[in-house]
């Protein structure tokens with residue numbers, strides 16, 4: 033449940049509400065926004081719900097108490113209506129700009145990483161990616177260079193100015209990854225690794241959480257809830273494809289997840305068409321699709337010589353392919369922004385026919401985001 037405080041509520045009244053929640057063995061989480069101050073009541077409320085709601089509603093300074101039927105609370109739009117903007121090394125994600133995270137699947141050598149970093153930075157990427165610890169389906173596949181790769185990533189950040197994102201696969205890796213990287217990645221295979229989620233919740237670095245290939249949107253949000261509840265509000269979600277009966281792509285990219293997530297949560301949403309499709313040829317169209325449905329960012333694997341890559345050779349773009357994709361993404365993103373801010377005006381001239389479009393009175397055209 034959420035407790036909405038009156039605009040006139042004092043700090044003492046707010047403390048009174050939090051104290052009452054704590055006295056029940058529950059945890060109060062406060063969020064202040066232009067709409068007022070909300071306190072989320074988090075914990076196992078059980079059969080106490082009706083009595084507790086009534087008791088909280090009676091406290092001084094309380095405007096109303098609203099039950100929340102969804103299991104995720106701190107990640108929900110109800111609790112936090114405005115978009116969360118995540119900052120990493122001076123780059124904002126979720127502020128309406130388009131974040132482009134690009135780089136190799138795995139860091140294979142210093143030269144390979146620096147060459148890729150220079151090229152993606154020149155093409156306009158905003159974040160450098162590169163796997164140091166690699167979750168591989170086969171134990172015989174390349175497992176990553178580990179800490180050596182983290183050092184190359186830090187060097188690439190110095191050189192290009194781009195923040196770096198890389199994966200931590202287990203709680204014991206969280207501190208070392210947080211020491212070198214600007215954003216921690218939690219991979220699809222680890223989306224429900226609760227000790228890893230808790231560990232990522234305790235570091236002062238943003239976390240990008242990838243959707244498990246068998247996870248529903250609600251399960252993704254519950255996993256994000258662990259990180260936020262553990263103390264880290266800077267979470268980015270990533271749709272990277274889910275497993276379906278379709279065998280012609282590595283996974284099925286769930287484009288609907290982007291606007292669904294934007295409705296349910298305030299956290300930024302990134303799409304990863306590389307892992308979603310597993311095929312180089314399909315990466316540009318699905319990256320464009322992700323931007324078109326309103327993603328806050330795109331993650332793309334890029335390698336100077338994809339066919340020789342030590343991991344995911346089929347899905348990495350080469351340097352020229354990435355630069356070409358960047359040229360296509362900008363105008364799509366501009367169009368989505370225009371549509372969001374003024375849905376009808378943005379279409380005053382239909383680009384396909386060139387004819388003027390008169391807005392239909394009463395026509396319900398809603399922006400992609402609430």
Ligand code: PEP
Pocket residue numbers: 137163167199218219220221242272307
């Ligand atoms: C990755 O981004 O390096 C990766 C392994 O992706 P995923 O966890 O989505 O499979």
Ligand code: MN
Pocket residue numbers: 137138307333343344
């Ligand atoms: Mn990969």
